[in-house]
Amino acid sequence: xxxxxxFNLPEQKRNMLLxxxxxxxxxxxxxxxxxxxxxxxxxxxxxxxYQYFEDKDDLYFYLxxxxxxxxxxxxxxxxxxxxxxxxxxxxxxxxxFLLALSDEEEKQFLKNALLYTTHRVESSxxxxxxxxxxxxxxxxxGKLIDQDLLNIHAEKELLHIFKIVxxxxxxxxxxxxxxxxxxxxxIESFKLSMSLLKHGIYNSEVQDK
Amino acid sequence: xxxxxxFNLPEQKRNMLLxxxxxxxxxxxxxxxxxxxxxxxxxxxxxxxYQYFEDKDDLYFYLxxxxxxxxxxxxxxxxxxxxxxxxxxxxxxxxxFLLALSDEEEKQFLKNALLYTTHRVESSxxxxxxxxxxxxxxxxxGKLIDQDLLNIHAEKELLHIFKIVxxxxxxxxxxxxxxxxxxxxxIESFKLSMSLLKHGIYNSEVQDK
DNA sequence: TTGACATATGACACAGTGTCATATATTATT
DNA sequence: AATAATATATGACACTGTGTCATATGTCAA
Numbered sequence: 001x002x003x004x005x006x007f008n009l010p011e012q013k014r015n016m017l018l019x020x021x022x023x024x025x026x027x028x029x030x031x032x033x034x035x036x037x038x039x040x041x042x043x044x045x046x047x048x049x050y051q052y053f054e055d056k057d058d059l060y061f062y063l064x065x066x067x068x069x070x071x072x073x074x075x076x077x078x079x080x081x082x083x084x085x086x087x088x089x090x091x092x093x094x095x096x097f098l099l100a101l102s103d104e105e106e107k108q109f110l111k112n113a114l115l116y117t118t119h120r121v122e123s124s125x126x127x128x129x130x131x132x133x134x135x136x137x138x139x140x141x142g143k144l145i146d147q148d149l150l151n152i153h154a155e156k157e158l159l160h161i162f163k164i165v166x167x168x169x170x171x172x173x174x175x176x177x178x179x180x181x182x183x184x185x186x187i188e189s190f191k192l193s194m195s196l197l198k199h200g201i202y203n204s205e206v207q208d209k
Numbered sequence: 210x211x212x213x214x215x216f217n218l219p220e221q222k223r224n225m226l227l228x229x230x231x232x233x234x235x236x237x238x239x240x241x242x243x244x245x246x247x248x249x250x251x252x253x254x255x256x257x258x259y260q261y262f263e264d265k266d267d268l269y270f271y272l273x274x275x276x277x278x279x280x281x282x283x284x285x286x287x288x289x290x291x292x293x294x295x296x297x298x299x300x301x302x303x304x305x306f307l308l309a310l311s312d313e314e315e316k317q318f319l320k321n322a323l324l325y326t327t328h329r330v331e332s333s334x335x336x337x338x339x340x341x342x343x344x345x346x347x348x349x350x351g352k353l354i355d356q357d358l359l360n361i362h363a364e365k366e367l368l369h370i371f372k373i374v375x376x377x378x379x380x381x382x383x384x385x386x387x388x389x390x391x392x393x394x395x396i397e398s399f400k401l402s403m404s405l406l407k408h409g410i411y412n413s414e415v416q417d418k
Numbered sequence: 419t420t421g422a423c424a425t426a427t428g429a430c431a432c433a434g435t436g437t438c439a440t441a442t443a444t445t446a447t448t
Numbered sequence: 449a450a451t452a453a454t455a456t457a458t459g460a461c462a463c464t465g466t467g468t469c470a471t472a473t474g475t476c477a478a
Contacts, residue, residue, distance in 0.1 A: 005424080005425070008424085008425090009425095044426085044427095045426060045427045045428060046427080046428065046429095047425095047426060047427050047428065048425080048426055048427070051424095051425065051426075
C-alpha cells in the first residue's frame with residue numbers, strides 16, 4: 001500500500017504520478033520498468049517517489065488492483081443479468097477482458113501484466129471473486145447458483161469451483177496474449193473449456209471405479 | 210538455448226556451472242539471482258558466462274526444462290499404470306511434484322519458480338504433455354482415454370482437457386506454495402478439483418438452456 | 419516569530435548487466 | 449616443428465538502475 005503521504009498529495013499531482021506509472025508499465029513489463037522513467041515523466045524527484053511508495057511493487061499492485069476494481073463490480077452485474085448462472089456470467093466477463101485487450105494501451109498494459117508477472121498478479125485477478133466468498137452478496141448469489149444449477153454439496157465445493165474457473169480464465173487470457181489469438185478464437189476456446197467443465201470430462205456412462 | 214560453446218565444455222566444468230546456477234536459483238527467485246554469484250561459485254569469469262549463454266533467461270530455462278524432463282517421462286509411466294485413466298495419472302503426478310517439494314532444496318527451487326516467474330514457467334510445466342499431442346505415443350494414449358473414459362467428441366477437445374487440467378494442476382502447486390498448505394491438504398484440494406471436473410460442475414438434472 | 423512537523427530533493431554508495439579488447443589455448447595446415 | 453586459423457577465457461569498463469540520507473524547503477499552530 002502506498003504511504004499516507006501519497007494520499008495527502010493534491011489530486012492533480014497524484015494523478016500525474018499514476019498516469020506516468022501507467023505509461024511506464026504499458027511501455028515495458030514490470031521488471032523492466034524503471035522508477036527513473038516514472039519520476040521523470042511525473043516531474044517529481046526520485047526521493048519523493050520513496051516518500052510515497054515502498055518500492056516499485058507497491059506502486060504497481062496499487063495500480064493493478066485499481067484497474068481490476070471495475071471488473072469486480074462488473075461481475076456482480078453480470079451474475080444478476082444471467083440469473084446467477086456462473087458460467088454464462090463468466091463467459092461475458094471474459095469477453096470484457098478480451099475487449100479491454102482491444103484498446104491498444106490497455107492491451108499492452110494487460111499483456112505486460114499477464115506475461116511477465118507472477119503469482120501475485122494471478123492472485124490479483126483471482127481476487128475478483130474474493131468479495132463473494134466473504135460478503136453478504138455471496139449468500140445471495142451463492143444460494144442462487146447452488147440450488148438451481150450446480151452439482152455441489154457443500155460450500156467448500158463452490159469455493160473450489162471459483163478456483164477452477166479462475167485458473168482456466170486466467171490461463172485463457174495468457175494463451176490469447178502469448179499466442180496472439182484473435183478475440184474470437186480466445187472466446188471460442190474459453191467457451192469450450194467451460195462447456196467441458198459444465199458437463200464433466202468423463203463419460204457419464206462409465207462410472208467411477 | 211545455451212550456445213554450442215557450452216556443450217563443448219568438459220563435463221566436469223559444465224556440471225560445476227549447472228550446480229552453481231541451481232544453487233543460486235534455489236537461494237533466490239529468478240529476478241534476484243545474480244550472474245556474479247553464479248560465476249563466482251562456478252569459478253569461471255564473467256566473460257565466459259556470456260560465451261555459454263545468451264543471458265540469465267537462457268540458463269534458467271535450460272535448467273528448468275531439464276528438471277521437468279523427468280516428470281515428462283514419468284507421466285508416461287503413470288498413464289500406463291492407470292490404464293490410460295487421465296485423472297488418476299494426473300493425481301499421482303501431482304503427488305510426485307508435492308513430494309519433490311519435500312526435499313528442502315528442490316522445494317525452494319520450485320517455490321522460486323512457481324511464485325516469482327511467469328508465463329514462460331507455466332509453459333514449461335504445461336509442456337509436460339506436449340509430447341503427447343505431437344507424437345506417436347499420443348495416438349496410443351489418446352485412443353485409450355478417448356474411447357474408454359472421456360466424454361469427448363474430437364481431438365480438439367482432448368487438447369482442451371489437457372489445457373484445463375494443466376491450468377488446475379499448476380494452480381494447485383502455486384496455492385500450496387503460496388499458502389503453505391501441507392501435502393495432504395494440497396492433494397485433497399487437487400482431488401476435489403479433479404472430481405468436480407470429472408463429473409461436471411452443473412447439475413445434470415438441469416440441462417443446458 | 420518561532421518551532422515542530424511534513425514534504426521535497428538530488429547526490430551518492432552500491433549492485434548488477436552485457437561488451438570488448440586482449441590473452442591464451444587448441445586444432446589444422448604446411 | 450612451425451605457423452596459421454580458430455575457439456575459448458578474462459576482467460576492466462561503461463551503463464543502468466536502486467534505495468538512502470543529509471539537507472532544504474514548505475506549512476501550520478501557538
